[in-house]
Amino acid sequence: MKLRNLFKRILCERIAAIQQPVHCMTITEKACALKKDSPKLASTSIEVRNKALSNIAEAIKANAAAIFDANKQDMDAAEQSGVAPAVMKRLKFGEDKLRSSFEGIESLISLPDPLNIVSLKRSLDEGLTLIRSTCPIGVIGVIFEARPDALIQISTLCLKSGNCCILKGGSETRRTNKVLFDIIYKAACESGLPEGCMAQAEDRSEISELLTCDKYVDLLIPRGSNAFVRYIMDNTRITVMGHADGICHIYVDSEADFDMALSIIVDAKTQYSAVCNAVETVLINSKIADRFLPLLSERLKDAGVKMNGDKKTAALIGCNEIDENGFKKEYLDKEISLKIVDSEDEAIAHINSFGSHHTDCIITSNEANKEYFFTMVDSANVYCNCSTRFADGFRYGFGAEVGISTGKMPPRGPVGLEGLVTYKYKMTGEGHLVAPYCDGSKSFHFKDIK
Numbered sequence: 001m002k003l004r005n006l007f008k009r010i011l012c013e014r015i016a017a018i019q020q021p022v023h024c025m026t027i028t029e030k031a032c033a034l035k036k037d038s039p040k041l042a043s044t045s046i047e048v049r050n051k052a053l054s055n056i057a058e059a060i061k062a063n064a065a066a067i068f069d070a071n072k073q074d075m076d077a078a079e080q081s082g083v084a085p086a087v088m089k090r091l092k093f094g095e096d097k098l099r100s101s102f103e104g105i106e107s108l109i110s111l112p113d114p115l116n117i118v119s120l121k122r123s124l125d126e127g128l129t130l131i132r133s134t135c136p137i138g139v140i141g142v143i144f145e146a147r148p149d150a151l152i153q154i155s156t157l158c159l160k161s162g163n164c165c166i167l168k169g170g171s172e173t174r175r176t177n178k179v180l181f182d183i184i185y186k187a188a189c190e191s192g193l194p195e196g197c198m199a200q201a202e203d204r205s206e207i208s209e210l211l212t213c214d215k216y217v218d219l220l221i222p223r224g225s226n227a228f229v230r231y232i233m234d235n236t237r238i239t240v241m242g243h244a245d246g247i248c249h250i251y252v253d254s255e256a257d258f259d260m261a262l263s264i265i266v267d268a269k270t271q272y273s274a275v276c277n278a279v280e281t282v283l284i285n286s287k288i289a290d291r292f293l294p295l296l297s298e299r300l301k302d303a304g305v306k307m308n309g310d311k312k313t314a315a316l317i318g319c320n321e322i323d324e325n326g327f328k329k330e331y332l333d334k335e336i337s338l339k340i341v342d343s344e345d346e347a348i349a350h351i352n353s354f355g356s357h358h359t360d361c362i363i364t365s366n367e368a369n370k371e372y373f374f375t376m377v378d379s380a381n382v383y384c385n386c387s388t389r390f391a392d393g394f395r396y397g398f399g400a401e402v403g404i405s406t407g408k409m410p411p412r413g414p415v416g417l418e419g420l421v422t423y424k425y426k427m428t429g430e431g432h433l434v435a436p437y438c439d440g441s442k443s444f445h446f447k448d449i450k
Contacts, residue, residue, distance in 0.1 A: 027166070027209040030199035031216035034139045034164040037196030042136045042162045044193065046113035052191035053156055057105045059187040060152070063179070064098060070175040071148060078172050086274040086333040091173050093148040100394075101152045108399030114161050114417040121449040125442065127430040129449070134421045136162035138218035141210055142402060143232070145223050146170030151180050153393075153400035155198060159188060160399070161420040166210065166217065168201040178202065211236035221415075223403050241415070242403050245330045245356040246276025248388045251347040251373070253364035254285040258292055260385060261363045262299050268361075268387040270303045274332045276404065277359050277381075277391040281327055281337040283347045284313075289340045293317050300336065309338040316340075327354045344369055348376045355379060357406040359391040380406050380413040 025033065060067070071093040078091055120132035140163050144150045151169050158165035169177035181200045188197055201210060210217065214237040222232040222242050233240045250268060252261045268279035284292055289312070297317040300307055307319035314321035319338065327337050327350070341347045344362075351360050361383035362373040370384045381391045391414065393401025398416025405412050411419030436442035 025199075027199075027201055027206045028213055028216075030201075031139060031141075031166060031210070031213040033196040034166065034199055035196075035216040037194040038136070038138045038164045040194040041159075041164055041197050042115070042138075044162065046115075048192050049113075049160055049162065050109050052159060052188050052193050053105050053109050055191045056156060056159075056184050056187045057102055059183045060098070060101065060180070063183050067093065067098075067148075067176065067179050067183075070179040071173070074173045074175050083172060084333075086331075087146060087172065089272070089274040090145065090147045091170075091176075093173075093176055097149045101149050104153055104394050104400040105156055107394065107397070108156055108160050108417075111160070111399050111417060114421045119423065123447045123449055124427075124444050125432070126445070128432050129428050131426045131428075132423050133426065134423050137420060137422050139164045139166065139216055140219045140221065140402075140420070141166040141168070141213075141217045141238070142221045143168045143207060143210075143223065144170070144221075144403075146172040148173045148176040148180060150223070151177055152184070154402050155181075155184050157400050157402050157417065157420060159193065159197060161417050163420055164197050164199075166199045166201060168207060168210070171204055174202060208235075211238065214238045221403050241405050241407065241411070246278070246332075246358045246404075247281065247328070247330050247354065247356040248277060248279050248358050248391075249281045249283060249347075249351045249355055249360045250279050250388065251283040251341075251344070251351070251360070251362045252285060252288070252292060253344065253362055253366065253369055254287040255366040255369065256285075256288070256292075256363040257365060258288075258295060261292070262295060264361070264363060264385070264387050265296065266299055266303050268389055269300070269305055269336055270334060271387070271389050273334050275389075276330075276332075277388050278332070279336070279361075279388050280329070280331055281339065281350075281354070283339050283341050283350060285344075285347070286312075286340050286342045289313075290316065293338070293340075296338075304334050306335040307338055308335065310340065312340045313338045330356075344372065348373065352376075352378050358404060359383065359388045361386065361388055380404065 075091055078088060115134055117134045118131055122130045124130055140158055142154050142165060151167055155165060155167060185198050189195055217238050220232060220236060220238045220240045222229045226245050229242055250265055265282055293313065293316050297307060308322045308326055309319045311321060313319060341350065357379045359381035360377050360379045362370060363385055364370055374382050393414035393416040396414050398414060401414040401416050403415055405415050
């Protein structure tokens with residue numbers, strides 16, 4: 001009897017070791033577990049995924065006090081360690097962030113299923129049919145900055161699109177991230193999603209291990225500094241999507257409405273200055289500079305914005321003078337660069353040279369100038385007569401976003417559901433062979449099927 005009990009105990013221990021919870025594994029083991037479960041998540045119905053999102057929102061709401069408490073601890077620790085004010089704004093997770101997170105999840109639930117959408121259905125020959133339809137990417141690793149609400153946005157977007165995700169948030173909000181992840185993960189699993197639908201990396205050292213998981217991770221999305229994104233790209237074989245800096249511009253054309261321009265610039269700089277879609281440089285056409293710049297200077301001073309300008313601008317309004325390198329800076333704070341340009345072409349050349357290809361705007365009443373700007377500016381988001389702060393997945397109706405992609409290959413701009421799916425080709429035949437088509441005894445008869 002004792003021997004049998006000992007055998008049962010050893011067997012149970014071995015089973016437990018094999019089926020250890022995802023959070024007890026190394027990053028490589030977590031990635032492997034997610035890869036195995038990714039087909040299960042991909043096969044779930046939209047009803048199951050939407051129910052999971054709804055349950056996640058309810059769980060976050062029910063545990064708001066614990067989230068706020070963890071965030072206060074993070075904020076206190078960050079303040080004691082001398083974290084910059086611009087970063088402190090990102091760390092804060094209060095009622096407003098909670099409310100916007102709920103709105104994002106509700107918007108996400110309302111969107112149609114991005115999976116199994118047929119974009120091509122073609123008969124290649126009698127009885128031989130080809131279909132192209134959308135499917136999840138698989139396993140996505142997201143390394144994001146110190147914004148706890150980003151964890152909610154990213155995880156819910158991945159789950160809605162049928163993608164498993166490994167999340168690594170900023171160390172400054174590790175307590176908040178941990179509480180949020182545990183709440184979301186528990187709600188997702190209890191809603192019927194597979195255990196390997198999500199995993200969390202908590203230590204900075206785990207990033208290096210994650211970069212080696214090219215066998216299991218299909219896509220990496222880093223959100224951070226230029227140097228950090230470049231490091232990720234240079235040290236992994238995993239496909240990387242994302243952007244580094246957010247040096248956004250507003251060009252005030254010679255035919256701009258002054259009141260409109262002033263309001264837009266102040267909004268784009270001060271509504272939330274610590275984000276990548278806040279304007280960092282304003283270019284002013286020289287034909288209106290002597291009239292417009294004093295008005296802009298007054299409005300920016302009233303808003304508490306520090307101004308830096310080229311030699312002409314500094315001479316005109318008495319701001320701090322900067323050289324060419326000053327226009328390469330992303331402030332992420334209430335500070336801005338100003339420059340006088342002689343033409344729209346000069347403004348466009350500056351934007352394409354100094355910008356980060358994120359979001360750039362022209363303020364003008366001239367339709368031809370607008371269309372020229374739209375054509376010539378090489379950025380993911382190009383605007384006319386509106387704030388750069390609109391560059392956001394939620395504001396585009398995507399529900400939320402995992403980040404902004406400034407590369408040329410799609411997805412580009414705010415990456416929402418559509419950017420988190422790929423496609424596969426599915427072919428059905430009736431015993432068809434290639435040989436007859438090669439020797440000429442049979443030929444293709446392509447016909448698209450509606």
